[in-house]
Amino acid sequence: MAAIYPSPKRSPSQAVRTAKQRRWFMPVSLLGGLLLWQIIVTVSGLPAFILPSPVEVAVRFWDMLTGGRLLLHTAVTLSELLLGLLAGGGAATLTGYALAKSPSAERLMSPYLIASQAVPVAAIAPLLVIWFGPGMASKVLICGLTVFFPVLINTIVSLRGVPENLRDVMRAMRATPRQTLLLLEIPAALPVYLAGLRVGATLSVIGAVVGELVGSNQGLGFLINLGRGQYDTALVFVAVFGLVTLAILLYGTVLLVERRCLAWQSDPDKETSLL
Amino acid sequence: MCPATLLRIKNLSVTFQDGNGGLEALDSVNLDLPECRFVAVLGPSGSGKTTLLRIIAGLIQPTSGSLQFNTPEGNPPRIGLVFQQANLMPWRTAIQNITLPLEMQGISEKDACERARGFIDLVGLRGFENSWPRNLSGGMAQRVALARALIQEPDLLLLDEPFGALDALTREHMGAELLRIWQARETTVMMVTHSISEALLLADRVVVLSARPGRLVRELDVPFPRPRTDEIRYSPEFVALSHDLRASIKEEPEPIPVARKPKK
Numbered sequence A: 001m002a003a004i005y006p007s008p009k010r011s012p013s014q015a016v017r018t019a020k021q022r023r024w025f026m027p028v029s030l031l032g033g034l035l036l037w038q039i040i041v042t043v044s045g046l047p048a049f050i051l052p053s054p055v056e057v058a059v060r061f062w063d064m065l066t067g068g069r070l071l072l073h074t075a076v077t078l079s080e081l082l083l084g085l086l087a088g089g090g091a092a093t094l095t096g097y098a099l100a101k102s103p104s105a106e107r108l109m110s111p112y113l114i115a116s117q118a119v120p121v122a123a124i125a126p127l128l129v130i131w132f133g134p135g136m137a138s139k140v141l142i143c144g145l146t147v148f149f150p151v152l153i154n155t156i157v158s159l160r161g162v163p164e165n166l167r168d169v170m171r172a173m174r175a176t177p178r179q180t181l182l183l184l185e186i187p188a189a190l191p192v193y194l195a196g197l198r199v200g201a202t203l204s205v206i207g208a209v210v211g212e213l214v215g216s217n218q219g220l221g222f223l224i225n226l227g228r229g230q231y232d233t234a235l236v237f238v239a240v241f242g243l244v245t246l247a248i249l250l251y252g253t254v255l256l257v258e259r260r261c262l263a264w265q266s267d268p269d270k271e272t273s274l275l
Numbered sequence B: 001m002c003p004a005t006l007l008r009i010k011n012l013s014v015t016f017q018d019g020n021g022g023l024e025a026l027d028s029v030n031l032d033l034p035e036c037r038f039v040a041v042l043g044p045s046g047s048g049k050t051t052l053l054r055i056i057a058g059l060i061q062p063t064s065g066s067l068q069f070n071t072p073e074g075n076p077p078r079i080g081l082v083f084q085q086a087n088l089m090p091w092r093t094a095i096q097n098i099t100l101p102l103e104m105q106g107i108s109e110k111d112a113c114e115r116a117r118g119f120i121d122l123v124g125l126r127g128f129e130n131s132w133p134r135n136l137s138g139g140m141a142q143r144v145a146l147a148r149a150l151i152q153e154p155d156l157l158l159l160d161e162p163f164g165a166l167d168a169l170t171r172e173h174m175g176a177e178l179l180r181i182w183q184a185r186e187t188t189v190m191m192v193t194h195s196i197s198e199a200l201l202l203a204d205r206v207v208v209l210s211a212r213p214g215r216l217v218r219e220l221d222v223p224f225p226r227p228r229t230d231e232i233r234y235s236p237e238f239v240a241l242s243h244d245l246r247a248s249i250k251e252e253p254e255p256i257p258v259a260r261k262p263k264k
């Protein structure tokens, strides 16, 4: 029978085998990229201050790492990111909760909220640096502003989206507002809220770099400025890779939280390696 | 143990505000719910059956009239409500959905789970305790909803077409299950249903609401002795009563709005 009517679904052992094979895809594609980069440098003969080779960048990276400077600047940028996420995300969550509960408050605030989104952060970054100095404070603020809007919108949308029939279940059980918040609203809002946080986390890296590029004396953005000024292009590359790593780390952390908290809705067949 | 009237509904009327004068859903409904009895509510759709249940559950306020609960020491009644949809929390497993009311009463997780096991057996869900709702069939989800209502040890269990979303076979099976469950633990039940045979099989008393606005047009005491089984569906008395009830439910077609020429 089985031979005559082949099952349309892959057998479990087959699925495992392809998953194992896929594990090699990412390292192979990365290695291939590096190789291509080296070939371009060798063939074109471009000077290192225009396009350093992967080997030169790796050497520069090692210098910076062992000298301790890379860790210092990365730590500064990371602190700005985390503080910005905490402040901006926290403020957005509280504001979003209040606005979700009160449509009239939302009306009242909406012009300011929309304006805050319409002003490009890069345009007001210089102002904030003038007002709050070239230290971390101005970057935390810029980061926070970048994070604020996506988290705010998703908080409102997620809370408004709590199904009315589930609210009825809670009402019929005489739930207190606190119980409704903890047992219904937070878990129901979490998928959309975390998606907002994930976008916010990625955007916050842009906020921090913009702030550091405008004026700073520490951080990966500062390293980029430094490298550019001295035609130390390898240093610029090292800083950029540092930023990429931070961004992936933040994104991955939120993703991990999502996977853990949202196991109830995960469907392994639909997962992608991008999300 | 159960001689009294649990709930006395007096002159209950409900009008929903809808912009053009209000929509009258229920009109002076008087009804007594005897303790430990099973009351089935029949009526054409739109006759206010759901509205009646939502008022009793305290989800909406009546426009006029009163509800009088006869609970010991005038405590607020505990009410278990099961909707047409299971309305499970998708982020809680089957057993976690059942323990939700206990969690709200501050009962420890261990004690709550222990109590839930008994109800899992009662509704026939053993082996599915840790399933997510998205992996449960409609019938199983409705069993979870029923267990979630029963675990509150309600004074009154309200069921709003609990099997309405299920296919015919599952529905008949669930009716028989409910009969078994109710006969095992006599609580006061009020169940809305579209199915006359379901009402006759399960209930001690059947009440019929008229088309909008809902008025009480018929109260019938079901004569079949207990314990009952599914078999009575095929007895001649059962069939005769079904016909009788069918006649008192006039499913009037919704009036089709006729396009009128605008007045000058």
Ligand SMILES: Nc1ncnc2c1ncn2[C@@H]1O[C@H](COP(=O)(O)OP(=O)(O)O)[C@@H](O)[C@H]1O
Pocket (backbone or CB within 6 Å): B016, B017, B018, B023, B024, B025, B043, B044, B045, B046, B047, B048, B049, B050, B051, B052, B212
């Ligand atoms: N919240 C509401 N607002 C306005 N009208 C409503 C509301 N709930 C129910 N109705 C109306 O009241 C009538 C009775 O509804 P319902 O109680 O759901 O009837 P049934 O459950 O018997 O089908 C219907 O015409 C319905 O449109």
Ligand SMILES: [Mg+2]
Pocket (backbone or CB within 6 Å): B049, B050, B051
């Ligand atoms: Mg209804």
